[in-house]
Amino acid sequence: MPKQVPLPLEFHGTKAFESFHPGPNIQVLDTLQALSRNQEEAFVFLWADKGLGKSHLLQATCRASVLKNACYLPLAETNRFGPELLQGIDSRGLVCIDDIEQIAGHPEWEEAIFHFFNRHRENRNPLLFSASVPPAKIGIKLPDLASRLKSGLTLQLQNMNDQDKLEALTLKAKSMGLDLHEDVGRFLLRRYPRDLPTLWTILETLDYASLSEKRKLTIPFLKLQLGDL
Incomplete structure (x- = not known):
């Protein structure tokens, strides 16, 4: 058998x-x-x-x-x-x-x-x-x-425009317990690769860092953690 x-x-x-x-x-x-x-x-x-x-x-x-x-x-x-x-x-x-x-x-x-x-x-x-x-x-x-x-x-499945990616990013962050303000989300889309898998990886990095340092997700904090990714 x-x-x-x-x-x-x-x-x-x-x-x-x-x-x-x-x-x-x-x-x-x-x-x-x-x-x-x-x-x-x-x-x-x-x-x-x-x-x-x-x-x-x-x-x-x-x-x-x-x-x-x-x-x-x-x-x-x-x-x-x-x-x-x-x-x-x-x-x-x-x-x-x-x-x-x-x-x-x-x-x-x-x-x-x-x-x-x-x-x-x-x-x-x-x-x-x-x-x-x-x-x-x-x-x-x-x-x-x-x-x-x-x-x-x-x-x-069709590709998303930047507004849809921002909304997807916000929803993903919420599911992870992260408070992602719109200005921070737009900063991510301007400065880093816009494909969703990369954005999810960035969120995971930020989630770990914010928990470790007990910091909110702000643009200065993102610059400190991500640099020129």
């Missing part, structure tokens, strides 16, 4: 719809919230450039699902285990598979995902896949799987 591999089902506390600022992506958020309530398309494919929050949204959808035993599978972290990782998850309610492009060009994985897809859909359970490119550009070699990936509702 093959050894059972534990599935990565841990949901991080901040990965919820409430901690995601949609900006121009309100339609995407509405659709995924409906999917979590089992009220939307049976298969949704979400793609986005790195750092726009697709993994956050997959975990949030899984976390909010009204169906029992929802499953989040991050292939960028788990594909090293092999396709046996898929054993048994076709009986789950909602399955969210992140970074599906990781299996492109790997015949065993492509075959396994294809059969999993068919079994899961036969059970009339919803699916949510994600990638950094649209379905047609993933590079899947198995024609039947490539066709399946293009068969559902395809959504794209």
Whole structure:
């Protein structure tokens, strides 16, 4: 009997719809919230450039699902285990598979995902896949799987403007227990890289520093802690 591999089902506390600022992506958020309530398309494919929050949204959808035993599978972290990782998850309610492009060009994985897809859909359970490119550009070699990936509702996360990034930054800071005034947030956006992962890393640095030194987040404090990052 093959050894059972534990599935990565841990949901991080901040990965919820409430901690995601949609900006121009309100339609995407509405659709995924409906999917979590089992009220939307049976298969949704979400793609986005790195750092726009697709993994956050997959975990949030899984976390909010009204169906029992929802499953989040991050292939960028788990594909090293092999396709046996898929054993048994076709009986789950909602399955969210992140970074599906990781299996492109790997015949065993492509075959396994294809059969999993068919079994899961036969059970009339919803699916949510994600990638950094649209379905047609993933590079899947198995024609039947490539066709399946293009068969559902395809959504794209759009880049945020500076105002949306400021609001996202403020929401993230609030979820961390930080009081980020608007002038401090705008200073961060002017002086440091504006991609969201970098901004989150900066917030974590500031969170640790403010707790250690018992200081509020002010522009002089940011300059002292971050310098010319």
